[in-house]
Amino acid sequence: MPWPIIRAMTRSWKDIQLKNITSKSLFRLRGRLLAGAMMVLPVAMTVVPLHGVHAADVLGQKVGTSLQQAQTALAAHKYPQAMAAIDAADAVTGKTEYESYTIEQMRAAVAAQSGNVPAAISAYDKLIASSRTPAATKEQMALAEGSMAFTAKDYPQAIAVTEKYIKAGGKNPQMLTILIQAYYLQHDYANAARVQQGQIDATIKAGARPTENQLQLLAACQSQLHDTTGLTRTYVQLATYYPKPDYWAQVVHSVLSNPNMAPGLRLDIDRVRLEAGLVKTSAEYMDITELAMQAGLPQLALDIINQGYSSGVLGHDATAPRTEKLKALVTQGVAERKAGLDAATAQATTGNALLTAGYNYVLFGQADKGLAVMKQGIAKGPTDINIARLHLGLAQAAAGQKDAAIATLNSVEGTNGARDIAQFWVLKLNAAPAAH
Template identity: 55%
Template sequence: MVASSLLAASSFVPVIGSSLVTVAHAEDQLSAKVGKPLQDAQTALGAKNYAKAMSAVNTADAVPGKTDYEKYTIAQMRAAVAASSGDVAAASKAYDVLIASPRTPAAAKQQMLMANATMAYNAKDYAQAVPAIERYLKIAGPNPQMQTLLVQSYYLQQDYKNAARVQQDQINAEIKAKHVPAENQLQFLATCYHQMKDSANETHAYVLLAKYYSKPDYWAMLIHNLAADPQMPDALTFNLERLRMATGVLKEPSDYMDMVERAVQGGLPQLGLNLMNQAYASGALGKDAGAAREARLKAMVVKRAAETKASLTADAEAARKLPNAAPSLTAGYNLVLDGQVDAGLALMREGLAKKPVAPEGAKLQYGMAQMDGGREDDAIKTFADVHGDHGAQDLAQLWTLLISKPSK
């Protein structure tokens, strides 16, 4: 992925010989002692005889009593010869002289800064390229091409942390400007975090890929990364399984059975029954060797759902009197599943006010209830307020994507 996602490096080196525009002065002229070897250098450079050209530049530079203009012109020619021959160190020193000179117009200075940085990158001198690119960006401002080279320069030195930092900043700027980040930038960000073994941030990168470029591979990788996070609370596993089902990633009958059982264990048998009915309708259950076992599980879920429905009112009244949040959240969700959406959501809000043990997970559950109750716009608002690492925020963002832009 890395090789295919990187943008090709520019080989641009501006012409800095006699055609460079400078600030002119009345006394600007070359003496014969300086002008003759510089003319020889120009001729040798045109013939690509770089050693002869640099020797002529050195001859001119050795002349005593040079004027500022002569020193400047020598630096121009030295930079041209060094850049053309690939002598990064010599070219960089010559560029520094030219950039520091008041004779060089601001626009030309920016060209030189870019050439210096690009030259170091093309020479694979990434340690030199990084400060040169950063210097350019500081003076010239944002430039997508140069920012890409900066990211690559860090990455190719295996400095994945800084590569990710710069790439993330570029992506954040695009999003803030209401632009869609480039797909290869998001891929590259995910690659950086993968190299760092930072699964949480790698997951965030795939969230953005799924958001802006909804492809099956991104969903599969995203869900895999969420499931692989060892710090993801067990309480979120059921939500993750629902996401797998919604995106077509949940395949095995045993996985469907596990999801339904988790719904029942969580006090939401009607939700488990709804999901099981969907699985039967799609052919995921009831047609395999375990059909008999699946039928027994369904019978149990139907029975539990009926029992819960019969005690809805009593459960809601009891939950209101309890100081902890979970009973109100569960009883409220069951009211929503029974069609009493307003009453159920109101009871869940009471639960949220009781300071749940896992507040982000509780907000996620509330958003799911809103979604299941047909209040999708409200669910999106709730999901936007879910934060935290290790699953809750990422799951909330993914459900938002599925609500607003269903997976194909």
């Protein structure tokens, strides 16, 4: 079953529309683009200075008369009559380049205002190709093309015009938004994710923050594509830039749902759940406490059980007597481990044993000594180098060495879940100082 947050997001994404390309704003854009075409066109041969005067910028009698009729019909919202008059002007033989250009301006005006998307796009294409049209106006026309096609739900056409614009070197972010959303609404999630990921990466590279909507859309695409690795990465970014409880929960879910999760990471998984506030029952607190004891980390076990008490979960139900016994056992374990830690460290013969001994030193407040012992353990060769690096990073975080912890955690690799857990802690460390 899909994760419920993803389902909710996929539904809510339908509400993420083109905020700057509404019907009203599109109408205003058309008005700005086509103001020249709405000028009074006298029947006689007249200079019409739309984009700079040229020597031959005059309309002949036949073309001028037809375009005057088209303008009158357009003002009266009589679009078929207006288009017929434009066609009549276009049928005149021997037209000058300027006359053809002006005809396409008027055709674009009528087609845009009447909602004839194919005719409008055809006219815009000719205007964009003309050297008469200034570069800034060409970009506005391209945006109008994409906007009209998208608003008309002609997504293939919207994709075609926006891709053409982008391939020509266009940089308007609204065109990227149109392209991404058109792909998404056509259920072409792979291309929507590809373009959206590129936009997000470029934004981050420029030192800016991607919008929440962009990240949500990418997550929705990755969910549809069953791209669990990409989805985890996107939720890490969402939780980083927009730290909301739902995003934290999804990050944890992504970490815990790794099908290759190593059994040796069970305590680490529960620590992720604990840090994210997902441990709610006394049974869970006691289980995690016992796991910490089994891992040879009694101080960590004591910290966990104390957290259960301070949160109000422990000590108030039928499990209270058992919890008290467990706490007493853990407290005794702390005292015994402290007393024998030096001897245990001296007798350690494996990388794993040195890592555990060093972590205990850190938890007991001897950070420098403990971290040095842990590094000896890594040098000696632990069973799993990535789990070892994960624990070293957590120990560095517990010692207050945030930068070193992040660097160590970022060095964790592999597919057994250690890297996912490490990235969770990197995220937490970047959001706020983390406890051990």
